[in-house]
Amino acid sequence: MKANTDSHIPAKLQFNIPSKKLPNTLTQKVRNSEWKKIIYAIEHQKVKPILELINKIDKSQNSPCLPHPFRESIDTFPTKSIREGMCNFIFFSDLNNSNEWILCQGTSFADAIFSSTYSGKHKLSINDKTIINSLKRALKKENKQNQTSQENNKAVFAGYLLDQTRPYHHFYDQLKWMVHLKNTKPVVSKNSFFRPKYLGKGMRLKRITEPTFSMFPSVIGSNQMGMRLDKYTNKLEKVVYQDSLRSRGIDTLNFQWNKFIKNIKKTSGKNKTLTLWFGISGQKRIWIEQEEFLPILIEQLKPWFDSFVFLIDGFTNYENSTYKTEKGSKLIPIKQDLEVINSIRKKLSPFPNTSVLSLVGETYRKKIQYCQSADFFIANAGAGQLVPHRFCKKPGILHSNEKHCVFPTGINNTTVKLVDKTLVKDVGNLFAKGKRAERSGTGLISYSIKSEVIINMVIEMLELRDEGDQTASNP
Secondary structure (H helix, E strand, C coil): CCCCCCCCCCHHHCCCCCCCCCCCCHHHHCCCHHHHHHHHHHHCCCCHHHHHHHHHHHHCCCCCCEECCCCCCCEEEEEEEEEECCEEEEEEECCCCCCCEEEEECCCCCCEEEECCCEEECCCCCCHHHHHHHHHHHHHHHHHHHCCCCCCCCCEEEEECCCCCCHHHHHHHHHHHHCCCCCCCCECCCCCCCCCHHHHCCCCCCCCCCCEEEECCCCCCCCCCCCCCCHHHHHHHHHHHHHHHCCCCHHHHHHHHHHHHHHHHHHHCCCCEEEEEEECCCCCCCECCHHHHHHHHHHHHCCCCCEEEEEEECCCCCCCCCCCCCCHHHHHHHHHHHHHHHHHHHHHCCCCCEEEEECCCCCHHHHHHHHCCCCEEEEECCHHHHHHHHHCCCCEEEECCCCCCCCCCCCCCCCEEECCHHHCEEEECCCCCHHHHHCCCHHHCEEECCHHHHHHHHHHHCCCHHHCCCCCCCC
């Protein structure tokens, strides 16, 4: 491995940065006993020691002292933090502004550590490329700041970053642990998919004159925990659900929704309405039959239902923003999802007793409120399942490509079914070509499932066979 010798990076920031791959020998290289305990806890899924360390940092009124991980008997202090990509980098040095090292947080409290002599990760860390590329961008930012800044000083802990850009990692790598911390410091991130109201109560933002650093409230990543649905996960999901239903405006929404349903039933002249939560995707891991599915479903379910309400779910926005004012990358997935919904609306136009409500661009809080009215759901087994399956505990069907599934051990086989993988055919990444398509991860692979496969599952799970003469044809 060659140390980073970029002339544009100040000498005091010369860290050993491998070009492509980090060794996963961190557990052998750390010399300090406290760090050995922390790395061992992450690799062996021991939650308590890490929670205790985070709570200790939280309660510290001054800059917390953490020993140098690779050198004996050297106390170091955080000097700043830089948030970049999927990672948060906390910079440390001793009182003489030497013996620098960087703690990298991704999905765990520590995913990698960088110093001038050795840099590495533990065996359960996130992708090497994600860490290295994010650090390089962070150091460029630091270089620009250093041109005008003074020498580093000890930084105090300002608060938590609850801001992962992917919903799954936000909920199950950050918020999952945040609700278990005995935090005295606030959440300081601007963008968040979901922030429980109680996290901000009783916390006054003190005026801080010293340098500050921020930290992920991460302990051990859910992927590293084997995606188990443990007591930590259960508490998270209950908090998200209950906090959403306590939101201001929920009574008005319920009143408007009940009035809407009554109008649908009045129009149809009967009372057999199916309210279906239907997840779509316009960007990645697309079920290619999604646009033609609902008209076929209506035809097959006519013997049992005379009207249909479709809650169509797609891109979810941060809590403090609206898609109408978003610029840049966020506008693209919203537009793609809306194009899918417009196509579905056109295909449903021949069916008068059908109503479509688009939830694209809404927040998780708002989506959970709407999902209360759903009788059943059909959604992808990635982040699309979070609202109907994980938070609202609705019955339904999950589908995905041949390999991808979040929480494969957490599906309630009584009320929720996963489409048999033998009936799924992968078709590749629809948004990549050539070698890029070949290198696409499982999370990007689109797939085909015959509509009749899922319709038969709906009929079986809703126990409709005894109530009508018509059934879907066999796949």
